Amino acid sequence: MTFGYSSSARAEAPLIISPSHLHQIVKENQTVTILDTTWFMPDSPRKAYQEFQKRRIPGAQFLDLDEVASAHELGLKHMMPSGVQFVEACEKFGIQPSTHVVLYDDHGVFSSPRALFMFRSLGHRNSSILNGGLPLWDAKSFEVDANPPSLPPSKSRYSLPELDQNVIRSYEQMVANSELNPSTSVEAELVLDARPTGRFAGKDPEPRPGLSSGHIPNSFSLPFSSFLETKEGPQGSTYTVFREPSEIRKELDNAVGAAQAERIIKGEATAVTTCGSGMTAGVIWLGLQLLGAPKLSLYDESWTGYAMRQTSTREKA
Structure with missing residues (x-):
């Protein structure tokens, strides 16, 4: 995969950069500004900030995606922040509108694409993810900081941004779209579900207690892992990196069919990504960005919100 970098204040940064390029930028x-955006599933014993305190890229600060988020009526986590919340986070980290922001996570590629979706959707296009995250940075033998984290830099000034309303879908929009057959309706948006196939099919349980599995009608199963390649790190650990665009395209073809995939790439159809809680939907979103798809959106509530609202509707009926 080809990586690049532009230092122009108003230039749009590459979607992805390699550890070697980030190392050169720092050098x-x-x-x-480098932000650790690691996030773990609710049932994981690991805690993201504790891991950050132990090991991180030198100079990195920690961005908690659950804290920089809007309050939600269903109690859902890491929903898109308001413009004010985003500004407060940027100013805390010393980020200005011209700052190149590099986002990484401790999985390789997992939660950093969601953070990139947030930055890009709120107009900060001078932002990238680090392919392979901290594990690949470490594998390249670049310095890792294990000292107590330093305080954030001095606060900056950041103008209030406007969210691109075309990139977020609501429950009502998803219900209306689910009534359209994507095989026969040119109006239908193509909904791509990033969860594992077993949860999509309703055979495996959701990790969130009491939540039913299954999928939104007329959606397609496209596990986020299909866009990623697993690498072996030190001491037998594993991490993920993005596959080459040609391989990503093959996975998209397999999921929706070559004809529908072509419609997505050409912008003839909008692709809406979804997952369990809006986190790994970002991986599919970014993979489609790498293919040049121009019409992309994300269902922020994802399956958790959809299933909870469906259950509430049935109970009231």
Whole structure:
């Protein structure tokens, strides 16, 4: 995969950069803010901030995606923040509108695409993810900081952004779209579900207690792992990186068919990504970005919100 970097204040940064390029940026003292955006599933014993305190890329700060988020009526986590919340986070980390922001996570690629979706959707296009995250940075033998984390830099000024309303879908929109057959209706948006196939099919349980599995009608199963390649790290650990675009395209073809995939790439159809809680939907969103798909959106509530609302509707009926 080809990576690049532009230091122009108003330039749009590459969607993905490699550890070698980030290392060169830091070495040349170019302006960059590095954020650890690691997030773990609710049933994981690991805690993201504790891991950050132990090991991180030098100079990195920790961005908690559950904290920089809007309150939700169903209690859902890491929903898209308001413009005010986003500004407060950027100013806390010393980020200005021209700052190149590099986002990474401790899985390789998992939660950093969701963070990139947030930055890009709120107009901060000078943002990238680090392919392979901290594990690949470490595998390249670049310095890892294990000292107590330093305080954030001095606060900056950041203008209030506007969310691109075309990139988020609501429950009502998803219900209306689910009534359209994507095989026969050119109006239908193509809904791509990033959860594992067993949960999509209703055979495996959801990790959130009491939540039914299954899928939104007329949606397609496209596990986020299909866009990623697993690598072996030190001491037998594993991490993920994005596959080459040609391989991502094959996975998309397998999921929706070559004809529908072509419609997505050409912008003839909008693709809406969804998952369990809106986190790994970002992986599919970014993979489609790498293919140049121009019409992409994300269902922020994802299956958790959809299933909870469906259950509530049935109970009231």
